[in-house]
Amino acid sequence: MPDVITSRDNRWLKQFRAVLRGTGPRDGEPIGVEGPKLIEEALRSGLEAEALLVSPAGEREAGRILRAAEHSETGIARSRVLRTTDRLFEGLAGTEAPQGVAALFRPPEWQFEDLLRGPGEMAGSSPLVIVLAAVQDPGNVGTILRSAEAFGATGAVAARGTADPWSPKALRASAGSALRLPVLRGMAIPVLLAQLKMARLKIYAASSARGIRWTQPDLRDSAAIFIGNESNGVPAEVERAADAVISIPMSESVESLNAGVAASLILYEASRQRRAVVEQQTQSEA
Numbered sequence: 001m002p003d004v005i006t007s008r009d010n011r012w013l014k015q016f017r018a019v020l021r022g023t024g025p026r027d028g029e030p031i032g033v034e035g036p037k038l039i040e041e042a043l044r045s046g047l048e049a050e051a052l053l054v055s056p057a058g059e060r061e062a063g064r065i066l067r068a069a070e071h072s073e074t075g076i077a078r079s080r081v082l083r084t085t086d087r088l089f090e091g092l093a094g095t096e097a098p099q100g101v102a103a104l105f106r107p108p109e110w111q112f113e114d115l116l117r118g119p120g121e122m123a124g125s126s127p128l129v130i131v132l133a134a135v136q137d138p139g140n141v142g143t144i145l146r147s148a149e150a151f152g153a154t155g156a157v158a159a160r161g162t163a164d165p166w167s168p169k170a171l172r173a174s175a176g177s178a179l180r181l182p183v184l185r186g187m188a189i190p191v192l193l194a195q196l197k198m199a200r201l202k203i204y205a206a207s208s209a210r211g212i213r214w215t216q217p218d219l220r221d222s223a224a225i226f227i228g229n230e231s232n233g234v235p236a237e238v239e240r241a242a243d244a245v246i247s248i249p250m251s252e253s254v255e256s257l258n259a260g261v262a263a264s265l266i267l268y269e270a271s272r273q274r275r276a277v278v279e280q281q282t283q284s285e286a
């Protein structure tokens with residue numbers, strides 16, 4: 001049994017406090033993950049654990065996590081299983097009701113090409129990329145990434161000015177999707193538009209403008225869908241570069257939709273169209 005860390009000035013506790021209460025890891029910093037479920041999701045996703053921190057309240061969950069680590073690709077080194085008091089753990093946790101377990105993980109290294117291929121089960125699908133353009137609420141960011149994975153997106157981009165998808169709040173809202181889905185952070189919009197055009201993806205801009213008439217978007221082929229800022233929508237440069245603008249029809253009494261809700265509806269429509277194509281192909285082959 002390792003020694004219990006009892007000083008809040010311990011370097012490990014300082015690092016955990018910084019990432020669990022921060023707005024996302026900077027270059028070279030680990031991702032902070034709190035709670036047994038998310039930690040297990042990170043292990044299953046193949047992320048490399050740098051350290052596991054446990055307090056007495058989390059001992060039972062820690063045993064389950066270590067068993068899951070034994071079946072993961074990288075595991076958790078016993079020398080990096082750290083213990084501290086419940087009081088000190090509560091002082092560094094980012095949640096109101098800490099569960100006594102947190103971990104540091106090395107961030108995945110995604111490339112632009114990964115967005116087009118998608119994770120293993122999506123390999124071979126037409127690229128479907130969701131782009132968050134200055135979406136500032138981490139809860140919305142996490143919700144969008146969760147819906148992106150649920151509805152078959154191959155990847156996501158959190159463009160410059162967007163809340164970090166690996167921040168604690170976004171990670172929790174994504175229920176682990178931010179750890180599994182290929183995600184690029186901090187790309188400049190002009191650079192991203194150029195790369196999407198070179199990859200021959202159709203560019204769609206989601207808009208809440210009332211004057212735009214809904215036209216059924218064709219989302220069956222390679223597509224990138226831009227979701228804009230909660231207040232100002234997508235940047236003007238995106239609307240100018242877009243092949244089409246998507247406006248969701250809704251009651252006149254409602255001014256606009258939450259960014260997470262709007263993205264989820266559009267992603268569902270993309271999934272519906274793509275499933276219909278697969279079903280038609282299956283029927284024609286039968």
